[in-house]
């Protein structure tokens with residue numbers, strides 16, 4: 001549908017929706033479905049303690065701060081390593097993979113309740129000229145998912 005402004009071809013390009021979350025920095029108060037929180041309480045939906053550490057003495061505050069501080073660098077490394085893995089799985093050098101395809105990224109950064117940054121990302125294969133260019137035959141959804 002050209003009225004929607006998206007070229008017909010892009011929709012057929014292999015794409016992966018991924019969520020990249022921080023590791024645990026220690027248990028926090030939460031609402032795990034129908035079960036009570038690990039503290040034994042069933043917290044209200046708007047309880048102010050949600051997302052705060054169960055044990056402030058052992059919570060890795062430094063790790064949590066460093067994670068957020070380095071989130072954009074971690075994302076940058078993720079894209080570097082992903083391209084490397086794609087080339088490896090395609091049996092190509094990184095240069096050859098880059099000449100034959102383009103990996104496009106769209107991402108949104110959000111804060112989880114515990115204050116840690118996480119990313120929602122759409123990662124798509126295009127041809128070397130971009131969104132209007134079909135990706136090569138080796139650039140499959142399976143390969144991208146695996147990478």
Ligand SMILES: [Zn+2]
Pocket residue numbers: 028029030037038039040041043
């Ligand atoms: Zn709790």
